[in-house]
Amino acid sequence: xxxxxxxxxxxxxxxVGSAITRKLREKGYHNxxxxxxxxxxxxxxxxxxxxxxxxxxxxxxxxxxxxxxxMANNRYRAQFIYENLQIQNxxxxxxxxxxVEKLLFLGSSCIYPRDASQxxxxxxxxxxxxxxxxxxxxxxxxxxxxxxESYNLQYNTNFISVMPTNLYGENDNYDLNNxxxxxxxxxxxxxxxxxxxxxxxxxxEDLKRRPFDGLHYSMSDSDIIESVKEFGIFCxxxxxxxxxxxxxxxxxxxxxxxxxxxxxxxxxxxxxxxDIVKSxxxxxxxxxxxxxxxGEDLSIYELALLIKKVVGYDGAIKWDSSKPxxxxxxxxxxxxxxxxGWKASTSLEEGVRRVYNSYIAFKNI
Numbered sequence: 188x189x190x191x192x193x194x195x196x197x198x199x200x201x202x203v204g205s206a207i208t209r210k211l212r213e214k215g216y217h218n219x220x221x222x223x224x225x226x227x228x229x230x231x232x233x234x235x236x237x238x239x240x241x242x243x244x245x246x247x248x249x250x251x252x253x254x255x256x257x258m259a260n261n262r263y264r265a266q267f268i269y270e271n272l273q274i275q276n277x278x279x280x281x282x283x284x285x286x287v288e289k290l291l292f293l294g295s296s297c298i299y300p301r302d303a304s305q306x307x308x309x310x311x312x313x314x315x316x317x318x319x320x321x322x323x324x325x326x327x328x329x330x331x332x333x334x335x336e337s338y339n340l341q342y343n344t345n346f347i348s349v350m351p352t353n354l355y356g357e358n359d360n361y362d363l364n365n366x367x368x369x370x371x372x373x374x375x376x377x378x379x380x381x382x383x384x385x386x387x388x389x390x391x392e393d394l395k396r397r398p399f400d401g402l403h404y405s406m407s408d409s410d411i412i413e414s415v416k417e418f419g420i421f422c423x424x425x426x427x428x429x430x431x432x433x434x435x436x437x438x439x440x441x442x443x444x445x446x447x448x449x450x451x452x453x454x455x456x457x458x459x460x461x462d463i464v465k466s467x468x469x470x471x472x473x474x475x476x477x478x479x480x481x482g483e484d485l486s487i488y489e490l491a492l493l494i495k496k497v498v499g500y501d502g503a504i505k506w507d508s509s510k511p512x513x514x515x516x517x518x519x520x521x522x523x524x525x526x527x528g529w530k531a532s533t534s535l536e537e538g539v540r541r542v543y544n545s546y547i548a549f550k551n552i
Contacts, residue, residue, distance in 0.1 A: 188216070188246050188289075188455060195220040195244035197229065197278055198251030203293060203351075205358040206448035207248050214452065220244055230270060235277040239285040247290040248451065249278050249331075253324075254295075257432070257513050259365035260321040268323035275331040279346065283338050290346040291455055292335050294328035294476065296440075296517050297321045298350060306482070306520035309350075309474045318514045332476050339460050340472060347454060347463075352480035352519045355538065356444025357545045362399040363418045369441060372491055373543055375429050376500035379420050382412065383427035383502055419507075427502030432510035435488030440480050440518050443538035446531045450479045453529045462527065480519035481531035497539050 188194065194211060198204035199221045211219060220242050228234050229251055253270040260267055275292070282290045299307045300315040312332070317325045328350075335346035359370040366374070374397075381389045390411060391404040398404075402414050412422055419430035454477065461467070463475045485493075491504055521530075 190215050191218055192216070192245045193218045193220060193243065194246045194248070195242065196248045196250065197274075198249075200224075200358075201250060201252075201254075202354060202356055202359050202444050203447060204248070204250040206356055206444040207250060207451055209445070210448035210452050229274045229277060232273075232277050236281050236284065239281040239287075243285060244282075245288045246455065247278065247282050247287050248455075249275070249290060249292045251278070252293070254360075254367075255365035256367045256371065257320050257511065260324055261511075264323045267321075268327050271324060271327035272330060275327065275334065279331070279334050279338065282346070283342055283344055288345065289455060289459075290335070290344070291451055292331050292346060292348045293451075294332060294348055294350045295324070296350055296352045296478075296480070296519055297325045297514075298328050298332070299517070301514050305516050306518040307478070308520040309476055309478060309523060312474050312476075320511060320513055336472065336475050339475075340467060343467075345460050347458065347460060348476035349451065349454060350476050350478050350519070351447050351450075352440040352442050352478075352517070354442055354444050354447060355542060356447075357542060359444075359542065361397050361546070364399055364401065368439070368487060369490065369494070369539070370542075372431075372494045373498060373539075373546060375418065375420055375431075376495055376498040377543075377546070378415060379422065379427045379429050379502050380498060380500045382415070382420065382422040383425060383500075387411065427500075428505055429500070429502060430505045430507055431487075431491060432507055433487065433512035434508050435491065435506045436486055437512045437514065438484045438486050438516045438518065439490065440482070440484040441490075441535055441538075442480050442531060443533040443535075443541075446481070446533050446538075447479060450524070450529050450531070454524075458527055463523075477524050477527075478519040478521050479524060480521045481535075482519070482521045482525075483535075484516065484518045485535070493536060494539060494543075497536070497543050 301318040303311045332348040335348045338344045355369040360366045361370050361374045387408050394404040421428040
């Protein structure tokens with residue numbers, strides 16, 4: 188990429204897309220194409236094709252996706268597979284039709300089999316069954332990998348697929364109906380802390396700033412206390428308890444979104460399809476995606492204790508083992524990307540502190 192290059196960041200308002208946009212601006216790129224959802228419906232093939240025909244982006248970061256935690260993935264299975272397939276198909280195909288120089292497609296670590304050996308290498312893809320709760324989303328992302336591979340082989344494009352581990356960072360989704368585990372833990376413990384201290388004005392500020400179905404800032408104190416129970420937050424006088432799904436035993440790896448943006452910038456600048464496959468003439472070419480992670484994991488129990496410490500929540504934590512744990516472990520093997528020259532640099536505690544400071548920056552607690 189050159190600083191005058193036209194660059195389209197699909198999903199620029201999300202966790203990943205906003206981190207990519209910050210990185211590009213930091214590096215001096217000024218010709219960024221950032222249409223809003225109102226101006227461009229990524230589910231509409233004709234609209235996407237017209238957009239590419241008009242804007243003619245040279246580089247594309249495909250970070251747009253329908254995402255959510257284990258509950259959302261399991262509840263909205265049809266939406267997760269349909270919307271993700273539709274977005275990918277429209278953007279990847281239009282990138283080929285309109286001669287995009289290079290595209291980065293972002294997937295997810297959930298593409299790997301439920302019982303894959305740890306850490307998960309790129310070649311483990313499609314070796315055995317997927318985790319059921321997020322199977323529709325995973326299949327959509329696998330289709331995106333195969334689409335990029337296939338277009339590269341048939342049309343000589345330069346479309347790279349990258350598979351980040353679990354992500355967190357500024358501009359995350361804190362809706363307790365569908366957020367991922369780390370932001371959900373931050374918000375639950377933040378609200379639990381405020382309710383224990385009877386700071387209902389601060390609770391209402393939080394709900395007004397980040398509204399979601401099931402709670403509203405106009406509710407009475409007693410209605411708030413009753414309503415948060417649905418989300419596993421219990422407060423009785425000065426006693427507070429956060430109830431969390433599962434046993435806390437599954438292990439997860441987490442990557443700070445700004446580290447991911449740095450990795451994506453590195454890949455876009457330095458790695459082409461030929462650097463991964465070596466030769467397009469091989470009889471069978473597959474698993475050409477790149478894992479992106481920090482190479483370390485911890486249990487959800489350990490994560491909860493870390494967030495409890497950072498947030499300053501001093502109530503109890505209770506685990507509901509009747510709820511699903513999901514895949515037991517998802518640690519990425521990042522040796523391929525490390526060997527190409529990139530490694531993560533932000534520790535989990537440092538990243539969580541940055542995120543929580545950003546979360547509360549709008550108010551004085």
